[in-house]
Amino acid sequence: MAQTQEQAAAAKTSKFAQKLGAGAVAGITGVLIVYPLDMVKTRLQNQKRDVAGKLQYRGGLDCFRQVIAKEGARGLYRGIVPNLIGITPEKAIKLAVNDFSREYWAERTKVSEDKLPIQYGMLAGATAGFCQVIATNPMEIVKIQMQVAGAQKLAPGEQRPTAMGIVRNLGLRGLYRGTPATLMRDVPFSILFFPLNSFLKLQGADEDGKTSFSVILGAGLVAGVVAASAVTPADVIKTRLQVARKPGDPVYRGIVDCFQHIVKNEGPAALFKGVVPRSLIVAPMFAIALAVYELQQRILAPAVVELGSTHTTTNAPVMMLDKK
Numbered sequence: 001m002a003q004t005q006e007q008a009a010a011a012k013t014s015k016f017a018q019k020l021g022a023g024a025v026a027g028i029t030g031v032l033i034v035y036p037l038d039m040v041k042t043r044l045q046n047q048k049r050d051v052a053g054k055l056q057y058r059g060g061l062d063c064f065r066q067v068i069a070k071e072g073a074r075g076l077y078r079g080i081v082p083n084l085i086g087i088t089p090e091k092a093i094k095l096a097v098n099d100f101s102r103e104y105w106a107e108r109t110k111v112s113e114d115k116l117p118i119q120y121g122m123l124a125g126a127t128a129g130f131c132q133v134i135a136t137n138p139m140e141i142v143k144i145q146m147q148v149a150g151a152q153k154l155a156p157g158e159q160r161p162t163a164m165g166i167v168r169n170l171g172l173r174g175l176y177r178g179t180p181a182t183l184m185r186d187v188p189f190s191i192l193f194f195p196l197n198s199f200l201k202l203q204g205a206d207e208d209g210k211t212s213f214s215v216i217l218g219a220g221l222v223a224g225v226v227a228a229s230a231v232t233p234a235d236v237i238k239t240r241l242q243v244a245r246k247p248g249d250p251v252y253r254g255i256v257d258c259f260q261h262i263v264k265n266e267g268p269a270a271l272f273k274g275v276v277p278r279s280l281i282v283a284p285m286f287a288i289a290l291a292v293y294e295l296q297q298r299i300l301a302p303a304v305v306e307l308g309s310t311h312t313t314t315n316a317p318v319m320m321l322d323k324k
Contacts, residue, residue: 019096019297026293027091028084030285035083036076040064041277042147045239048249048266060277079146082163086139090132095293098128098194114202114209121195129190130183137182138175141242142166148243166244178241181255185234189227193286197223216294220287228282233271235278236262 031038040063047056057063067075101124106113109120116124145166167175197219204215237258245251252258262270 016096016100019099020092022293022296023092023095023289024088025296026095026289026291027087029292030091030289031080031083031087033288034281034285035080036064037277037281038083038143039067039076039078039147041274041281042144042239043067044274044277045236046144046148046243047273060274078149079143079163082139082142082146082167086135086143089135090139091289093135094128094132094190095289097131098124098190101127102198114198114205116198118195118199121198122191125190125192125194126187128194129187132190133179133182133186136186137177137179138167140182140238141170141175141177144239144242145244161244178238181234181238181241181258184255185231185238188234189231192230193223193227196226197286197290213291213295216291217287220290221283224283224286225279228279229275232273232275232278233259236271236273 040060043063044057044060049055057066064076071078102113102116102121105120105124106116109117111117142163145161146163149160161169170177200219200222201211201216204219205211237255240258240262241252241255250261252261259271
């Protein structure tokens with residue numbers, strides 16, 4: 001019995017490690033595809049009116065064109081290295097912890113994962129969103145400062161900051177500046193995204209419980225748009241708190257002060273700055289990441305042997321490729 005329990009524990013550890021690896025690969029794939037849109041989103045969220053009351057960018061397309069014209073195509077990928085370094089543990093933690101939490105609550109409630117009550121699906125998502133912030137916050141603050149720095153005019157002899165320079169300047173404590181705002185964005189996002197994604201996949205599954213590749217992508221896109229749009233105000237506040245301040249920029253004392261300042265000086269609509277590019281970033285990124293993640297789960301499933309468990313290595317419904 002003792003040996004069986006040890007084997008079961010080892011199998012669960014191996015399975016969780018496999019989920020972490022699959023989540024990391026999935027996250028990197030998604031980021032490489034949609035990063036230019038993230039650059040545009042950050043520039044739009046951080047822009048403020050000049051003394052004449054004008055904005056630098058008239059919208060997402062104008063921002064995209066200006067970055068290309070002034071910084072070249074490489075400007076669209078400014079800050080991607082720290083983003084890739086951070087996205088590896090971030091997506092690994094987010095996807096694996098949500099998956100593992102759903103299995104845990106399915107075992108506790110004695111139901112299959114596809115029939116897990118919504119409150120437990122939301123709890124699993126919240127757990128994943130909370131755990132990922134340990135990796136998300138340092139990655140995001142470095143990424144944001146590099147993205148915004150590209151739009152700033154340099155004095156003669158001045159050089160743009162590097163990722164390592166920003167890390168040294170911020171220090172360990174500085175890398176976690178704005179963590180409450182990151183939690184305020186990521187936990188509600190995961191509460192909304194994961195249960196909605198699972199529900200939509202279930203609706204698109206066939207009579208055998210199998211889900212096509214197109215359904216998985218579609219479910220991820222819809223859930224991503226809904227969740228990303230809903231938490232955009234938190235993302236705007238997080239961006240304002242984490243960006244490197246320039247002389248003359250407002251100094252925010254926290255989330256509430258930042259919220260009040262934005263509403264008072266820019267209007268409530270400013271809380272949704274960048275909502276379109278954000279949705280265009282998050283929705284395909286998560287759809288692609290989840291599709292890659294589930295595909296890896298199916299490929300790696302035979303190599304993972306579970307003892308003493310009634311659950312498969314992937315969440316139901318499982319994925320199948322379209323027969324087209």
